[in-house]
């Protein structure tokens with residue numbers, strides 16, 4: 001094992017020797033920018049290990065070391081919240097107090113039958129609930145323990161679903177293994193939790209909910225560790241096709257478990273965050289004194305609902321993604337699923353369930369179903385359009401009379417990849433740009449020295465260049481009079497790299513010179529950390545922006561056509577996801593990413609996929625309704641659409 005100390009973040013972790021520095025960053029909960037997915041080609045993961053500049057993805061930790069990452073703190077802010085609406089609390093996971101009464105002598109019913117009747121409200125052989133008695137799974141082990149449980153303590157709390165009793169836990173008294181929340185006056189303590197997971201290609205966000213009330217208790221996020229095997233879903237699917245799915249499934253399952261543990265720790269730290277958490281007196285069981293205060297653990301989580309794009313969904317489940325990597329790009333599974341969490345490496349209650357929303361198509365996954373569940377476009381009279389802009393831009397258009405969805409291959413430009421000075425929305429990323437009174441102004445995330453351009457900054461810069469007359473409508477950059485290949489927004493010496501250089505020791509300076517010479521020799525990717533070149537935009541970058549925005553704009557036009565809807569009929573345009581939240585709608589329209597008529601209709605809704613995952617836990621009916629809505633939804637495959645090429649070419653320019 002070796003100790004890695006991240007200097008600026010003041011974080012220390014221990015990892016096995018031979019682990020890559022990139023993996024160490026991910027394990028430390030940092031958010032490295034790795035657009036090439038650890039292929040060693042983008043040069044954006046550059047760090048200093050013991051003062052020596054190296055690519056984090058290509059460097060293994062051999063001994064204890066110190067790692068310095070450019071920028072003040074590498075811990076990026078992950079957007080975890082989204083638009084939320086009031087949801088009726090009718091969960092699939094229910095909690096009830098039952099009395100395990102001693103039967104009369106001569107009672108014909110078994111212990112198990114009497115428990116089932118009690119829990120599901122079935123009396124005198126008549127069903128009083130809409131539960132099919134015959135469908136309730138018999139838990140042989142639990143049935144066998146009922147006699148003993150009854151003698152031990154008559155009052156129990158039961159966690160159950162329509163099909164299954166998940167747990168029986170004592171309300172007053174001491175459980176065989178643990179002390180559950182009780183106090184001397186017998187007040188009920190409980191710790192029944194559910195968790196929603198938004199499994200994104202870049203980040204994973206987890207939310208902990210109180211299983212009894214649906215209350216939001218805590219949120220936690222981490223980078224998706226799969227990014228070291230590929231920056232986007234195509235690279236990851238290819239990795240899985242070449243090396244199998246196990247590595248990708250296992251690393252993501254491990255991270256989800258870490259998120260669940262952190263969520264539970266957060267509830268332990270908060271003074272009274274979980275309803276019913278009480279301080280109780282110490283109790284002695286079998287001669288051993290147990291800590292009296294009930295502390296929740298991951299085994300108190302009974303349901304986890306998970307959303308992710310189709311590739312993330314498949315890789316998480318260990319499904320070989322061949323059908324996604326090759327035409328006609330169909331998912332292996334699209335229906336919603338209820339699975340045993342333990343079977344998929346998720347460590348919660350041993351009988352805990354894993355709920356997955358339906359996938360819509362090969363490139364429109366359960367995360368988009370989550371967005372739909374959060375927005376319920378399928379219930380609205382008004383026509384709405386939801387756009388979730390990313391490497392693939394998913395969109396859903398329509399209303400209660402019908403919905404259509406498509407996915408546009410917009411590429412990673414707005415996520416910072418393929419753009420020379422591009423980066424994700426991390427501290428130091430230029431997020432807004434303005435040209436005013438002949439001067440260029442910008443802001444950065446966290447107010448730090450500029451590192452590069454994130455998606456919203458990139459859109460602003462292109463829009464302002466158009467306004468300033470430095471970018472022609474055909475996409476040609478020029479410097480006033482003549483054509484120019486580059487536009488310098490932040491000159492060298494004003495970026496964070498200049499600051500890094502000043503702080504470099506003499507040794508590191510000479511290492512830097514060597515490294516630069518080496519890079520020059522072998523032609524490896526540019527390294528802005530080693531060589532402060534400022535923050536700039538190139539002609540090639542503008543080409544990438546044109547491809548991205550044309551794919552999205554063409555998708556919108558063809559989806560409108562599919563549903564025979566005019567732009568003017570759309571009443572609200574929901575922009576989902578982190579990028580949508582920071583993007584200027586006006587500038588997006590200026591560069592032709594969205595139609596001009598949408599500007600006043602835009603509503604940024606944040607991470608609604610995660611909200612959808614929460615709603616799946618809060619209301620079982622809504623979860624089932626979304627399944628129907630997805631089944632009835634029309635799907636437009638842009639790649640197979642004959643008009644796509646013409647439409648895409650029409651949208652490439654910046655004409656208005």
Ligand code: FES
Pocket residue numbers: 033034035036037038039040041042043044045046055056057058
């Ligand atoms: Fe290391 Fe791209 S992630 S070079």
